[in-house]
Structures are given as structure tokens and as C-alpha cells.
Amino acid sequence: MKKYILFDHDGVLVDTESWYYKAGERALADIGFTVDKEQYLRDMSRGLGTWAQARAAGIDEQAISRQRAVRNDYYQEYLRTEAIEIEGVVEALAELSKYVRMAIVTTAKRADFDVIHEKREIRRFMDFVLVREDYKLAKPHPEPYLTGLKRLGAGKEETLVVEDSARGLNSAVAAGINCAVVHNEFTEAQDFSRASYRIETLIELKDIVLEAI
Structure with missing residues (x-):
């Protein structure tokens, strides 16, 4: 037992996992970057986060830091408004x-x-x-x-x-x-x-x- x-x-x-993904996707779309969902899922399974693809594409850390804060705001918006x-x-x-x-x-x-x-x-x-x-x-x-x-x-x-x-x-x-x-x-x-x-x-x-x- x-x-x-x-x-x-x-x-x-x-x-909540789909909403976390959508918040990151939305934050990166704000700066013109499109997230590959299948790659995101592979990255997440290896302990990598939302920003792995952005870094690989050459987006600088300052921009990532800004968009992380944006992602966090979007995510909390979803948590408060969506059925989870x-x-x-x-x-x-x-x-x-x-x-x-x-x-x-x-x-x-x-x-x-x-x-x-x-x-x-x-x-x-x-x-x-x-x-x-x-x-x-x-x-x-x-x-x-x-x-x-x-x-x-x-x-x-x-x-x-x-x-x-x-x-x-x-x-x-x-x-x-x-x-x-x-x-x-x-x-x-x-x-x-x-x-x-x-x-x-x-x-x-x-x-x-x-x-x-």
C-alpha cells in the first residue's frame, strides 16, 4: 500500500499547460516570432522553456527578459478568465x-x-x-x-x-x-x-x- x-x-x-503555451506564443508573436508547437513540446520534455526557440533564432536576452514579463501577464490573465x-x-x-x-x-x-x-x-x-x-x-x-x-x-x-x-x-x-x-x-x-x-x-x-x- x-x-x-x-x-x-x-x-x-x-x-493550465495549454494556456501557459499560449501565453508564451502570444508574447513572442508580439515581437514577430512564431513558435513551433511541436518543437516547444520537445523542448519542454527536456526541461527547456518557452524561450529556447527564440534564443536559437538569435533573439537577445534583453528582448527575452521583456517578453517573459509580458508572458507572465498574459498567463495570469488566462488563469483568471479561462476554465481550467x-x-x-x-x-x-x-x-x-x-x-x-x-x-x-x-x-x-x-x-x-x-x-x-x-x-x-x-x-x-x-x-x-x-x-x-x-x-x-x-x-x-x-x-x-x-x-x-x-x-x-x-x-x-x-x-x-x-x-x-x-x-x-x-x-x-x-x-x-x-x-x-x-x-x-x-x-x-x-x-x-x-x-x-x-x-x-x-x-x-x-x-x-x-x-x-
Whole structure:
């Protein structure tokens, strides 16, 4: 039986990844640069960000810094105005909370996370949240999930990570923790061959955490 779950956030608990992409795409379009979405997804799976293509095209760091701030504004606009709920998440968390302790380990920045959860119930099921400012090295490095384990006081064998991206999966694998990958159309073409489980919805986690009983 698993006693702990460490959840990724974007694409797992809320449907935000496409809006993050659209915010970056829009910010770069403002300066005449068109993002190749397929290359963006490949870059993201390797831990690279929105700006990899722009740098490769010779856009200077000053311009990238300006457009990063613009992207952040666009993204928060989307977070406040678009429907980002994933059906069944709150109900699944309520059921899982009967059996396991849970926390969130995300690469989201604190400012974005706080906007997302101003009026949502997800946080009340969590022991804690680790955002990007809470650790030094981002996914796919194992540090985020190792930090989560330490904070929980949990053993690797007692814990399950839930992810939707290859970058997050690789972080969990590098930390030595079993990982369940939940279906997300935005990341579905990525390599999930090292996942311990593949699921369609979070309620399926109940069977996984209870399977050893």
C-alpha cells in the first residue's frame, strides 16, 4: 500500500499547460516570432522553456527578459478568465484523502499558483505545496521530489508520484519513486515508457494505492 502521493500540478490537478503555451506564443508573436508547437513540446520534455526557440533564432536576452514579463501577464490573465478545472479532481482527492497523505510538487511559480487557487478547493486536501521558489533545481532533476519526500518524512517505496509530462516522470524516476502518468492531450506524445502506471483519471489512483492490501 502507498501511504503518500506527491502530485504534479499543471496538467494533473488543473488544466493550465495549454494556456501557459499560449501565453508564451502570444508574447513572442508580439515581437514577430512564431513558435513551433511541436518543437516547444520537445523542448519542454527536456526541461527547456518557452524561450529556447527564440534564443536559437538569435533573439537577445534583453528582448527575452521583456517578453517573459509580458508572458507572465498574459498567463495570469488566462488563469483568471479561462476554465481550467479538470472534472472529477476534487472528488478524487476527497476519496484519496481517506487513505493517503498528499502534497503538491510543482514547477509553477508561487504567484501563478496563488492565482489558480484563490477560489478552489484543491489545497485543503494537501499537507503542503512546493512551488518553483522552494527548491534550487527544477524537474527533470530529482531535487523537487526528494524535497517532497523529506518534507513528508516518507520513504520512496511508500510514495507515489502523479505526473503528466516526461520531464516530471524523469524527475520522479531519478528520485527513485514510482510514478503514475495521467492522460493529458497536451503531453500525450511524450515518452512515458518508464512510468509505473498509466491512468486516465485520478480516481484510478485509489486502486493503485490500495493494491498491496
